[in-house]
Amino acid sequence: MERRLTAILSADVVGYSRLMGVDEGGTLERLKACRRELVDPTIKEFHGRIIKLMGDGALVEFASVVDAVQCAASIQRKMASRDQGVSETQRIQFRIGVNLGDIIVEGDDIYGDGVNIAARLQGIAQPSGICISGTAFDHAAHKAEVGFSALGEQHLKNIADPVRVYRVLLDPGETGKVVAVARRPSRRAMILATFAALLIAAAVIAVGWQRAFAPQPPSIAVLPFINLSGDPGQDYFTDGITDNLITDLAKLSDLDVISQNSVFAYKGKPHVLSDIKRDLGVSFIVEGSVRRAGDQIRVNAQLIDAASGDNLWANRFARGGADVFAIQDELSRQIAEALGLELTPSEAERIARPPTANLEAYDYYLRAEQATRNGRRSRLLEALALFDKAEALDPGFAEAFAADAHATAYVWRSAYDDVLQSAPARKRAYDKASRALALDPELPSPYAVLAVMQVVDRRYEQAITSAQKAVSLGSADAEAYMALAYVQLVSGNHDGAAAAVETALQHDPNLSAIDRYTAGLVFYLLRDYAKAIDNFERARDGSPGNGELVTPLAMAYVRAGRLHDARAAVAEGVRLQAGRDCLAGWRLSHAHFRKQDLAFILDGLREAGLAEWPFGFKGDERDRLNGEEIASTVIGKLLRGKTEPSGSPALMQIGLDGNAAFRSATQLMTETVSINGDMLCEQSENAFGQADCGPVYRRANSPDETIYAYVNSTKVFYFSPVK
Structure with missing residues (x-):
């Protein structure tokens, strides 16, 4: 038995029995002619495979959802002008349903819920209309030459779970539109039913339409420039030249630019142009070098055709250190000119605008960016301190605040409490992202940061809005698409999340480790x-x-x-x-x-x-305390003991009001303690502010003076109440 994911089109003749009763011979002849002259050629045009033809309908398989929707729309539009001389009561009309789903293949036939849902969608479509599922919409939105009207979740006959349904709008004037559900949805419905329509429609509208119907823009990779200063300590400055060139080129709407993360995989390694073209899928490559000596900077750069290896442009820039932004501006402009691109006034203005007028602040910013590049804890604390220095020197340095927010959110999301505990990290990330947007509302990165944080905080509507904004501003920004993927993943729209991951990979084939983790979760689910x-x-x-x-x-x-x-x-x-x-x-x-x-x-x-539980702890349920026993043992008490795995001393002081403090050799925190059922719960600034609960056991054969054991997600605490 073979299974696969495929697009299924189910079509049915409206009122077939009635038509046959009125004029059996005429209806049959018109239907045969319709199939021969219109339906079959259209299916062939859009690469469909007819699975079966019934007397009044058809089941067709497509490798592409977009082809399936385009085929359905083409059939219905052509049918509208057919049989004009036939009375309304005898005219042939189709209902069509399209679904993307898992099917079972046996011989030349297909079965399963993927097929059943397509048939049920066809059944609820209007005469001469098309209904598609949410999974089909997620892939076809703004790629098929139609519009969509969201009908919300529908309970379809013999289908266990509700299905998101969209009506296809065939009027050419409605192409590209996505109309939301008219009634006010419930909170659950808003998240699970209309989420994909609202998010994908707004998030991809700026780029999906262009990608589907316009010539693809040239693609380019800027390889890490080589540090020729003779001082490895100047790597951060050379990397900064590379980063800023990538950032500037990414501001051009007619150019696809591979992200920093992917190109820095080539740093310090020999490379072959054909391999880079294959791995990154680019047409052009920029490479160069930087020499910084005293107050002088020399930058060499060249633009190469990745297919032929021909050198299309090269130049050398030698200036004083204060002219670093002028060098970067000229680099970007000359590369754009060599590619035949015409900068719009707004693009030219954004490229020419220096991120800061304070060179010392810029230096701290570059050092911080280098420290955050691999995401290791040992460098993140250093990076946050460097960002602080850059921001103090120039409180208007929007890019520094945006990068700070990104690094801090990474600390918060990764629960690196030894770098910065959860509550301060959360507040810092929100504050820095908000400050960056106040200084420059056109930066996509802070919106991506906010989207991830808001969805973890279960602020779904705000997360949707932030993800939409990140993608609309960063049409070639892999980080923005991965934020979109994470929001959809958490909300349960796994197909939409996978589509966002695939788009992110187009701009960053070498996603960061945490983004690869997100992608892994998407495909696992x-x-x-x-x-x-x-x-x-x-x-x-x-x-x-x-x-x-x-x-x-x-x-x-x-x-x-x-x-x-x-x-x-x-x-x-x-x-x-x-x-x-x-x-x-x-x-x-x-x-x-x-x-x-x-x-x-x-x-x-x-x-x-x-x-x-941590450290492999296992308690004997016969020794477990119930809620009343836990309360009488710990509330209003000082608990003295030790923690795993080191056995280092630890104290927990719990007041009668539940206010508490825990201290060990490696941890000091204030918190609130409560009893939930038969569990002892701690709630602090860690663990995203959630209650961390666990059982308490008597230690029947304790090898020391501790007579109880308390375990939760982070600790095993052996203790005795102090009399």
Whole structure:
């Protein structure tokens, strides 16, 4: 039995039995002629494969959703002008449904819910109309020459779950439009039913239409410039020249630019133009060098045709250090001119505008950007301090605040509490992103940061708006599309998330480790385990030694039947995280996901052997305290003991009002303690501000003076109340 994802078109003649009753012979002849002259040629034109023809309908398979929708629209438009001499009561009309779904293939026939949903959509379409599913809409929006009207979630006959449905608008004047549901949706419906329509329609409108119907713009990769200063300490400055050239070129609407993340994979490595053309899919390559000596800067650059290797343009710039922005401006303009691009006045103004007039602030900014490049904890604290210095020297430096917000959000999202604890990191990221946008509302990066943070905070409407804005401003910005992917992933629109990932990969084939992790989750929840494994492995390889990016492989390996590899991944992830990785931690850090999606993640990790609690702790349920016993043991008490794995001393002071403080050799925090059922819960600025709950056990055979054990997602605390 073969399964595959495909686009299905189901068509049916309206009132076929009535037509046959009125004029059986005439109806049959007109229908045969219609198929021969109109339907079959149109299906062939759009590369469809007819699966079966029934007396009053057809089932057709397409490799492309866009082709399926275009075919349906073409048939209905042609039918509108056919049979003009036939009375209304005898005229042939079709209803058509289109779905993208999983099918079962047996011989030349197809079965499954993917087919059934297409048939049900055809059944609710108006005469001469088309209805498509949300999965089909996610791929066809602004790529097919039609408009769409969102009908919300519909309960279709014999289909277990509600299906998002869109009516296709065939009037040429409505092409490109997406009309939202007229009635006010519930909160759940807004997130799950109209989410893709609202988000994709607004997010992709600036670029999807152009990509579908206009010639593709030239694509270019700016390879990391070589530092010829003889001082490795000047790498940050050379990298800054590369970064800013990429940023400036990305501001040009007629040019596709590969992101910094992908091109910096080539830094310090020999490269072959044909390999770069193949790996990055670009037509042109810029390479160059920087020599900085004292107050003098010399930059050499050349533009190369990736296919032929021909040198299309080259120049040398030698200036004083104060003219670094003038050099960058001339570089961008001359490359654009060599490519035959005409800059609009606004593009020319944005390229010419220096990010700051303070060269010392700019220097701190470049150093901070270099420190954040690989996302390692050891450099992130240094980076935040450098951003602070740049911002203090120039409070109007929008790019510095935007980069600061991005780095801080990474710290917050990764729960790097040793760099900056959750609440301060969250506040800092919001503040820096807001400041950046106040200074320059056209920056896409702060909107991408806000989108991710808002969806984790479950502020879905704001996350949608921010993701829309990020993509509309950063049409070639992989970070913006990955923010869009994450918002859709969390909201359960996995097909839309996958589409956003694919778009991001066009601009950044070498996504960052955390973005590869997001992509892995998207494909895992889509049950595409080969792609999930590929992305999880790339995330692991992109951040060596990061156990948080090793464990995710386990769940994908399990689903792919690679149980031995899954258990090895769990063991390695736990080792790299010093025993702290556990199901409780995943449950807390992914609490903003849909319940069914989180359950599917946890089930995979559990089958791979990941323990429920950190350090492999297991309690005997016969020794577990109930809620009343926990309250009488800890509330209003000083608890003295030790923590795993080091056995270092620790204290927890809990007031009668639940206000508490916990202190160990490595941690000091204030929090609120409560009892939830038979669990003791701590709520602090960590764990995204969520309550971290766990059981309390008596230690029947304690090897020391501690007589209780409390465990949650981050700690095992052996303690005794102090009398």
